[in-house]
C-alpha cells in the first residue's frame with residue numbers, strides 16, 4: 001500500500017473497531033509500513049487527522065465496504081484478532097497478586113473501569129488474587145460516599161470479585177512503624193522549614209538545617225507530630241534523599257504531613273502519608289506481586305518508590321506499564337464535575353452527559369463492553385483515545401442480539417386511514433429469535449406516526465410496517481391493501497406506527513434533552529434495568545416504569 005492508501009485503510013479499520021479512529025493508533029500502524037515517514041511526522045499527522053475527519057462522515061457499513069475494496073486483509077483478520085492478555089514477567093500460576101488502587105475522592109469513570117479490569121483479568125489469568133485497596137490517606141478528599149460508590153461500581157456493576165477489600169487507612173499504625181524504621185536508620189528526618197524556603201532549597205539542591213538533626217532528635221519530633229504537638233504545615237517527615245539529584249522527586253520528598261481534616265473512619269489520626277510512601281508501602285504490606293499501571297505514572301516516581309521499598313527491606317514488585325487512556329468528549333475531573341453539579345448544570349454524578357460508571361450504567365452500557373474494550377486496547381503501549389462512541393460501538397454489537405424491539409414515536413402525529421379493515425398485528429420481540437415471543441398491536445383506523453413521516457404525495461403508495469398499505473387521496477389517506485410482497489417497491493418508505501387508542505406515554509432521557517413520546521402498550525411492562533431497542537431510534541435502558549435513558553443509536 002502506498003502512503004495514502006495506508007492512511008485511509010488504517011483509519012477505516014480503526015474507526016470500524018472503535019466507532020471513531022484514534023490518531024495515535026493510525027500513526028503507529030502507518031509508520032510500521034512506512035518508517036521513512038518518521039522524518040515528516042507533522043505532515044503525516046495532519047494527513048491522518050484530515051482522513052479521520054473524512055471517514056467519520058461515513059456510516060459504518062460504508063466504512064466497511066471501503067475497507068473491503070482497499071485492504072480486505074485488514075477486515076478478515078478482525079474476527080480472530082481477539083487478543084489475549086500478554087504474559088506478565090515472573091508470573092507463577094496461583095501466586096500472582098494484583099491490586100486495584102482507587103483513591104475514593106470522586107466517582108469512577110470509564111478510564112478507572114479499564115484499569116480496574118486489567119488488574120482483575122490478570123489475577124484471573126493466573127488464578128491469583130486481586131485486592132481492592134482504597135487509597136484513602138487524603139482525609140480532606142476521601143469520603144465514605146466515594147468508597148461505597150466505587151465498591152458498588154467494581155463489584156455490582158463491573159462484576160469484579162476482589163479477594164480482599166481494604167482501606168489503606170486501616171494500615172496507618174503499621175505505616176508509622178515503617179516510618180520510624182526509616183528515622184532510626186537515619187533515612188528520614190522531621191523538617192520544620194517553612195514551605196517556601198524549603199521549596200527554594202530544593203530548587204537550588206541545598207539541604208536544610210533539619211537534615212542534620214540526630215536520630216534521637218528526629219524520633220522525638222516524630223513522636224510530637226503523632227501526639228499532635230505541631231500545627232498543620234509546621235512539621236513534615238522527609239526522606240533523607242539526594243538534594244542534588246537530577247530527578248527532582250528524589251530531593252528530600254515529604255513522606256508524612258499533618259492534617260486537621262477529619263478522616264471519615266479514623267478521626268484520631270492527624271499524620272498522613274503522602275502518595276508515594278502510602279502507595280509503595282501498602283502494596284508491600286498487602287503482598288502485592290504485580291503492579292499494572294498506565295505509563296503516565298512515569299519513571300521519576302518509580303525511582304522514589306523503589307528506593308523506599310529497598311530501604312525498608314521489601315522485595316520490589318514487578319511493574320508493567322501500559323499506554324494511557326485519554327478520555328475525551330466528557331468531563332472527567334472530579335472537581336470540575338462537582339462544581340458543575342453545584343451550579344445545577346448536571347443532575348448528579350450520573351448525568352447522562354458524563355462517562356462516570358454511574359452514568360454509563362444508567363444508560364445501559366453493559367459490563368461486558370468494558371471487558372471487550374480491555375481485550376482490544378488494554379495492554380498496548382499506545383495511547384488510546386476513548387470517548388462515548390468507542391463504548392457505544394461495542395455495546396451496540398452486544399445489545400443487537402439481546403435487546404427486544406419496540407415501536408416508539410418521539411413526535412407523534414395522528415392520522416386516519418379510511419376503510420382500514422382493522423387487524424391484529426403480531427410482531428416478534430426480536431427479529432431473529434422467534435422463541436422470545438411476540439408483541440401484539442391492534443390496528444384500527446387511527447394511527448400515530450412520526451411527525452417527520454407525515455408528508456405524503458398524492459397517488460403514491462405508502463406502507464405501515466407489517467400492517468397495511470395506503471395511498472394519499474386528495475383530502476384523505478385511504479386503505480389500499482395489506483400484502484407487502486405484492487406491492488413492494490424499491491426505496492419505498494416503510495413507517496413504524498402505533499394504534500392511536502392504545503399507545504402509552506414514554507419519556508426518553510437523552511444526553512441533551514428529554515423527549516416525551518408514545519410507545520406501544522407492552523412497553524409499560526418493561527422492567528427497570530432492561531435494555532431494549534426502539535426501532536429507528538436507538539437502544540434505551542428502562543430507568544423506571546415508562547421512563548427510559550438513551551444508550552446510543
Ligand SMILES: [Zn+2]
Pocket residue numbers: 190191192193198208209210211
Ligand atoms: Zn527543614
